[in-house]
Amino acid sequence: MAQYHHNPNQEQELPPQVLVLSPPPAFTAFQHNFSAKFRILKAYESPLSTDLFLANYAHSVRAVLCSGRTPITADLLRRLPSLQLVVTDSTGINNIDLPECRRQRISVANAGSVFSKDVADFAVGLLIDVIRRISAADRFVRRHLWSTHGDFPLASKTNCILQFDP
Structure with missing residues:
Protein backbone atom coordinates (compact mmCIF):
# COMPACT_ATOMS: atom_id res chain seq x y z
CA MET A 1 0.00 0.00 0.00
CA ALA A 2 1.43 3.37 -1.02
CA GLN A 3 1.85 5.99 1.64
CA TYR A 4 1.15 9.64 1.04
CA HIS A 5 3.80 12.03 2.29
CA HIS A 6 2.93 15.69 2.48
CA ASN A 7 5.46 17.83 0.66
CA PRO A 8 5.54 21.38 2.10
CA ASN A 9 7.03 22.64 -1.20
CA GLN A 10 4.25 21.09 -3.30
CA GLU A 11 2.58 24.44 -4.01
CA GLN A 12 5.87 25.88 -5.23
CA GLU A 13 6.33 22.93 -7.62
CA LEU A 14 3.12 23.68 -9.48
CA PRO A 15 3.39 25.71 -12.68
CA PRO A 16 2.65 29.43 -12.23
CA GLN A 17 -0.92 30.63 -12.57
CA VAL A 18 -1.67 32.92 -15.51
CA LEU A 19 -4.86 34.95 -15.56
CA VAL A 20 -6.56 35.41 -18.93
CA LEU A 21 -9.40 37.94 -18.69
CA SER A 22 -10.17 37.96 -22.41
CA PRO A 23 -8.24 35.63 -24.71
CA PRO A 24 -5.93 37.28 -27.24
CA PRO A 25 -5.84 35.59 -30.68
CA ALA A 26 -2.35 34.18 -30.02
CA PHE A 27 -3.63 32.46 -26.88
CA THR A 28 -6.60 30.98 -28.69
CA ALA A 29 -4.37 29.63 -31.47
CA PHE A 30 -1.68 28.19 -29.18
CA GLN A 31 -3.63 27.45 -26.02
CA HIS A 32 -2.34 23.88 -25.80
CA ASN A 33 1.26 25.19 -25.67
CA PHE A 34 0.43 27.58 -22.82
CA SER A 35 -1.51 24.94 -20.89
CA ALA A 36 1.48 22.61 -20.84
CA LYS A 37 3.66 25.10 -18.94
CA PHE A 38 1.19 27.21 -16.95
CA ARG A 39 -2.00 26.82 -14.97
CA ILE A 40 -4.36 28.97 -17.00
CA LEU A 41 -7.20 30.77 -15.20
CA LYS A 42 -9.81 31.57 -17.85
CA ALA A 43 -11.91 34.30 -16.27
CA TYR A 44 -13.86 34.70 -19.52
CA GLU A 45 -15.18 31.11 -19.26
CA SER A 46 -16.16 31.32 -15.61
CA PRO A 47 -19.83 31.62 -14.59
CA LEU A 48 -18.59 33.89 -11.79
CA SER A 49 -18.45 37.63 -12.25
CA THR A 50 -14.93 39.01 -12.68
CA ASP A 51 -15.04 40.37 -9.11
CA LEU A 52 -15.96 36.98 -7.63
CA PHE A 53 -13.48 35.20 -9.87
CA LEU A 54 -10.69 37.49 -8.68
CA ALA A 55 -11.78 37.12 -5.05
CA ASN A 56 -11.28 33.35 -5.41
CA TYR A 57 -8.08 33.25 -7.48
CA ALA A 58 -6.28 36.62 -7.32
CA HIS A 59 -3.92 35.66 -4.51
CA SER A 60 -2.02 33.13 -6.64
CA VAL A 61 -1.90 34.83 -10.05
CA ARG A 62 1.69 35.45 -11.13
CA ALA A 63 1.06 36.70 -14.67
CA VAL A 64 -1.74 38.27 -16.72
CA LEU A 65 -2.06 37.60 -20.44
CA CYS A 66 -4.18 40.20 -22.22
CA SER A 67 -4.97 41.77 -25.56
CA GLY A 68 -4.84 45.44 -26.44
CA ARG A 69 -8.57 45.80 -25.82
CA THR A 70 -8.39 44.54 -22.21
CA PRO A 71 -7.81 47.35 -19.69
CA ILE A 72 -5.27 46.50 -17.00
CA THR A 73 -6.16 49.13 -14.43
CA ALA A 74 -4.55 50.11 -11.14
CA ASP A 75 -7.56 48.59 -9.34
CA LEU A 76 -7.02 45.24 -11.07
CA LEU A 77 -3.27 45.31 -10.40
CA ARG A 78 -3.84 46.03 -6.69
CA ARG A 79 -6.16 43.02 -6.47
CA LEU A 80 -3.40 40.67 -7.69
CA PRO A 81 -0.84 40.62 -4.83
CA SER A 82 1.42 37.93 -6.38
CA LEU A 83 1.46 39.45 -9.87
CA GLN A 84 4.92 39.72 -11.43
CA LEU A 85 4.24 40.08 -15.15
CA VAL A 86 1.67 41.54 -17.57
CA VAL A 87 1.96 40.32 -21.17
CA THR A 88 -0.03 41.75 -24.06
CA ASP A 89 -0.19 40.46 -27.63
CA SER A 90 -0.49 44.00 -28.97
CA THR A 91 2.28 46.42 -29.88
CA GLY A 92 0.76 49.16 -27.77
CA ILE A 93 0.61 49.23 -24.00
CA ASN A 94 -1.78 52.15 -23.51
CA ASN A 95 -4.34 49.73 -22.02
CA ILE A 96 -1.98 48.96 -19.11
CA ASP A 97 -1.53 51.27 -16.12
CA LEU A 98 2.26 51.56 -16.38
CA PRO A 99 2.76 53.88 -13.36
CA GLU A 100 0.99 51.33 -11.14
CA CYS A 101 3.07 48.50 -12.65
CA ARG A 102 6.25 50.47 -11.89
CA ARG A 103 5.06 51.19 -8.35
CA GLN A 104 4.40 47.49 -7.72
CA ARG A 105 7.50 46.36 -9.65
CA ILE A 106 5.43 44.39 -12.15
CA SER A 107 7.18 43.71 -15.46
CA VAL A 108 5.32 44.48 -18.70
CA ALA A 109 5.96 42.82 -22.06
CA ASN A 110 4.33 43.43 -25.43
CA ALA A 111 4.66 42.24 -29.02
CA GLY A 112 6.91 45.18 -29.89
CA SER A 113 7.52 45.55 -33.59
CA VAL A 114 7.10 41.86 -34.38
Missing part, protein backbone atom coordinates in the same frame (compact mmCIF):
# COMPACT_ATOMS: atom_id res chain seq x y z
CA PHE A 115 4.08 42.52 -36.62
CA SER A 116 5.28 45.79 -38.21
CA LYS A 117 6.48 44.36 -41.54
CA ASP A 118 3.40 42.17 -41.87
CA VAL A 119 1.11 45.12 -41.19
CA ALA A 120 2.96 47.24 -43.76
CA ASP A 121 2.73 44.47 -46.37
CA PHE A 122 -0.97 44.03 -45.66
CA ALA A 123 -1.60 47.80 -45.93
CA VAL A 124 0.10 47.95 -49.34
CA GLY A 125 -1.91 44.92 -50.45
CA LEU A 126 -5.15 46.55 -49.35
CA LEU A 127 -4.20 49.77 -51.12
CA ILE A 128 -3.63 47.90 -54.40
CA ASP A 129 -6.87 45.96 -53.89
CA VAL A 130 -8.91 49.14 -53.41
CA ILE A 131 -7.31 51.13 -56.23
CA ARG A 132 -7.43 48.27 -58.75
CA ARG A 133 -10.79 46.97 -57.39
CA ILE A 134 -9.55 43.37 -57.24
CA SER A 135 -11.96 42.16 -54.53
CA ALA A 136 -14.90 43.98 -56.13
CA ALA A 137 -14.13 42.40 -59.50
CA ASP A 138 -13.86 38.97 -57.88
CA ARG A 139 -17.30 39.36 -56.25
CA PHE A 140 -18.73 40.57 -59.58
CA VAL A 141 -17.47 37.48 -61.41
CA ARG A 142 -18.44 34.98 -58.70
CA ARG A 143 -22.00 36.33 -58.63
CA HIS A 144 -22.26 36.16 -62.46
CA LEU A 145 -23.29 39.82 -62.51
CA TRP A 146 -21.96 40.44 -66.04
CA SER A 147 -25.15 38.87 -67.42
CA THR A 148 -27.34 41.56 -65.81
CA HIS A 149 -24.93 44.46 -65.32
CA GLY A 150 -22.65 44.16 -68.35
CA ASP A 151 -18.89 44.47 -68.18
CA PHE A 152 -17.17 45.26 -64.91
CA PRO A 153 -15.92 48.86 -64.92
CA LEU A 154 -12.18 49.12 -65.31
CA ALA A 155 -10.16 50.15 -62.30
CA SER A 156 -8.00 53.23 -62.14
CA LYS A 157 -4.24 53.20 -62.35
CA THR A 158 -2.08 54.39 -59.50
CA ASN A 159 -0.27 57.60 -60.31
CA CYS A 160 1.46 58.03 -57.00
CA ILE A 161 5.01 57.26 -56.02
CA LEU A 162 5.41 55.31 -52.82
CA GLN A 163 8.63 55.85 -50.91
CA PHE A 164 9.85 53.33 -48.38
CA ASP A 165 12.66 53.78 -45.91
CA PRO A 166 14.73 50.60 -45.72
Whole structure:
Protein backbone atom coordinates (compact mmCIF):
# COMPACT_ATOMS: atom_id res chain seq x y z
CA MET A 1 0.00 0.00 0.00
CA ALA A 2 1.43 3.37 -1.02
CA GLN A 3 1.85 5.99 1.64
CA TYR A 4 1.15 9.64 1.04
CA HIS A 5 3.80 12.03 2.29
CA HIS A 6 2.93 15.69 2.48
CA ASN A 7 5.46 17.83 0.66
CA PRO A 8 5.54 21.38 2.10
CA ASN A 9 7.03 22.64 -1.20
CA GLN A 10 4.25 21.09 -3.30
CA GLU A 11 2.58 24.44 -4.01
CA GLN A 12 5.87 25.88 -5.23
CA GLU A 13 6.33 22.93 -7.62
CA LEU A 14 3.12 23.68 -9.48
CA PRO A 15 3.39 25.71 -12.68
CA PRO A 16 2.65 29.43 -12.23
CA GLN A 17 -0.92 30.63 -12.57
CA VAL A 18 -1.67 32.92 -15.51
CA LEU A 19 -4.86 34.95 -15.56
CA VAL A 20 -6.56 35.41 -18.93
CA LEU A 21 -9.40 37.94 -18.69
CA SER A 22 -10.17 37.96 -22.41
CA PRO A 23 -8.24 35.63 -24.71
CA PRO A 24 -5.93 37.28 -27.24
CA PRO A 25 -5.84 35.59 -30.68
CA ALA A 26 -2.35 34.18 -30.02
CA PHE A 27 -3.63 32.46 -26.88
CA THR A 28 -6.60 30.98 -28.69
CA ALA A 29 -4.37 29.63 -31.47
CA PHE A 30 -1.68 28.19 -29.18
CA GLN A 31 -3.63 27.45 -26.02
CA HIS A 32 -2.34 23.88 -25.80
CA ASN A 33 1.26 25.19 -25.67
CA PHE A 34 0.43 27.58 -22.82
CA SER A 35 -1.51 24.94 -20.89
CA ALA A 36 1.48 22.61 -20.84
CA LYS A 37 3.66 25.10 -18.94
CA PHE A 38 1.19 27.21 -16.95
CA ARG A 39 -2.00 26.82 -14.97
CA ILE A 40 -4.36 28.97 -17.00
CA LEU A 41 -7.20 30.77 -15.20
CA LYS A 42 -9.81 31.57 -17.85
CA ALA A 43 -11.91 34.30 -16.27
CA TYR A 44 -13.86 34.70 -19.52
CA GLU A 45 -15.18 31.11 -19.26
CA SER A 46 -16.16 31.32 -15.61
CA PRO A 47 -19.83 31.62 -14.59
CA LEU A 48 -18.59 33.89 -11.79
CA SER A 49 -18.45 37.63 -12.25
CA THR A 50 -14.93 39.01 -12.68
CA ASP A 51 -15.04 40.37 -9.11
CA LEU A 52 -15.96 36.98 -7.63
CA PHE A 53 -13.48 35.20 -9.87
CA LEU A 54 -10.69 37.49 -8.68
CA ALA A 55 -11.78 37.12 -5.05
CA ASN A 56 -11.28 33.35 -5.41
CA TYR A 57 -8.08 33.25 -7.48
CA ALA A 58 -6.28 36.62 -7.32
CA HIS A 59 -3.92 35.66 -4.51
CA SER A 60 -2.02 33.13 -6.64
CA VAL A 61 -1.90 34.83 -10.05
CA ARG A 62 1.69 35.45 -11.13
CA ALA A 63 1.06 36.70 -14.67
CA VAL A 64 -1.74 38.27 -16.72
CA LEU A 65 -2.06 37.60 -20.44
CA CYS A 66 -4.18 40.20 -22.22
CA SER A 67 -4.97 41.77 -25.56
CA GLY A 68 -4.84 45.44 -26.44
CA ARG A 69 -8.57 45.80 -25.82
CA THR A 70 -8.39 44.54 -22.21
CA PRO A 71 -7.81 47.35 -19.69
CA ILE A 72 -5.27 46.50 -17.00
CA THR A 73 -6.16 49.13 -14.43
CA ALA A 74 -4.55 50.11 -11.14
CA ASP A 75 -7.56 48.59 -9.34
CA LEU A 76 -7.02 45.24 -11.07
CA LEU A 77 -3.27 45.31 -10.40
CA ARG A 78 -3.84 46.03 -6.69
CA ARG A 79 -6.16 43.02 -6.47
CA LEU A 80 -3.40 40.67 -7.69
CA PRO A 81 -0.84 40.62 -4.83
CA SER A 82 1.42 37.93 -6.38
CA LEU A 83 1.46 39.45 -9.87
CA GLN A 84 4.92 39.72 -11.43
CA LEU A 85 4.24 40.08 -15.15
CA VAL A 86 1.67 41.54 -17.57
CA VAL A 87 1.96 40.32 -21.17
CA THR A 88 -0.03 41.75 -24.06
CA ASP A 89 -0.19 40.46 -27.63
CA SER A 90 -0.49 44.00 -28.97
CA THR A 91 2.28 46.42 -29.88
CA GLY A 92 0.76 49.16 -27.77
CA ILE A 93 0.61 49.23 -24.00
CA ASN A 94 -1.78 52.15 -23.51
CA ASN A 95 -4.34 49.73 -22.02
CA ILE A 96 -1.98 48.96 -19.11
CA ASP A 97 -1.53 51.27 -16.12
CA LEU A 98 2.26 51.56 -16.38
CA PRO A 99 2.76 53.88 -13.36
CA GLU A 100 0.99 51.33 -11.14
CA CYS A 101 3.07 48.50 -12.65
CA ARG A 102 6.25 50.47 -11.89
CA ARG A 103 5.06 51.19 -8.35
CA GLN A 104 4.40 47.49 -7.72
CA ARG A 105 7.50 46.36 -9.65
CA ILE A 106 5.43 44.39 -12.15
CA SER A 107 7.18 43.71 -15.46
CA VAL A 108 5.32 44.48 -18.70
CA ALA A 109 5.96 42.82 -22.06
CA ASN A 110 4.33 43.43 -25.43
CA ALA A 111 4.66 42.24 -29.02
CA GLY A 112 6.91 45.18 -29.89
CA SER A 113 7.52 45.55 -33.59
CA VAL A 114 7.10 41.86 -34.38
CA PHE A 115 4.08 42.52 -36.62
CA SER A 116 5.28 45.79 -38.21
CA LYS A 117 6.48 44.36 -41.54
CA ASP A 118 3.40 42.17 -41.87
CA VAL A 119 1.11 45.12 -41.19
CA ALA A 120 2.96 47.24 -43.76
CA ASP A 121 2.73 44.47 -46.37
CA PHE A 122 -0.97 44.03 -45.66
CA ALA A 123 -1.60 47.80 -45.93
CA VAL A 124 0.10 47.95 -49.34
CA GLY A 125 -1.91 44.92 -50.45
CA LEU A 126 -5.15 46.55 -49.35
CA LEU A 127 -4.20 49.77 -51.12
CA ILE A 128 -3.63 47.90 -54.40
CA ASP A 129 -6.87 45.96 -53.89
CA VAL A 130 -8.91 49.14 -53.41
CA ILE A 131 -7.31 51.13 -56.23
CA ARG A 132 -7.43 48.27 -58.75
CA ARG A 133 -10.79 46.97 -57.39
CA ILE A 134 -9.55 43.37 -57.24
CA SER A 135 -11.96 42.16 -54.53
CA ALA A 136 -14.90 43.98 -56.13
CA ALA A 137 -14.13 42.40 -59.50
CA ASP A 138 -13.86 38.97 -57.88
CA ARG A 139 -17.30 39.36 -56.25
CA PHE A 140 -18.73 40.57 -59.58
CA VAL A 141 -17.47 37.48 -61.41
CA ARG A 142 -18.44 34.98 -58.70
CA ARG A 143 -22.00 36.33 -58.63
CA HIS A 144 -22.26 36.16 -62.46
CA LEU A 145 -23.29 39.82 -62.51
CA TRP A 146 -21.96 40.44 -66.04
CA SER A 147 -25.15 38.87 -67.42
CA THR A 148 -27.34 41.56 -65.81
CA HIS A 149 -24.93 44.46 -65.32
CA GLY A 150 -22.65 44.16 -68.35
CA ASP A 151 -18.89 44.47 -68.18
CA PHE A 152 -17.17 45.26 -64.91
CA PRO A 153 -15.92 48.86 -64.92
CA LEU A 154 -12.18 49.12 -65.31
CA ALA A 155 -10.16 50.15 -62.30
CA SER A 156 -8.00 53.23 -62.14
CA LYS A 157 -4.24 53.20 -62.35
CA THR A 158 -2.08 54.39 -59.50
CA ASN A 159 -0.27 57.60 -60.31
CA CYS A 160 1.46 58.03 -57.00
CA ILE A 161 5.01 57.26 -56.02
CA LEU A 162 5.41 55.31 -52.82
CA GLN A 163 8.63 55.85 -50.91
CA PHE A 164 9.85 53.33 -48.38
CA ASP A 165 12.66 53.78 -45.91
CA PRO A 166 14.73 50.60 -45.72
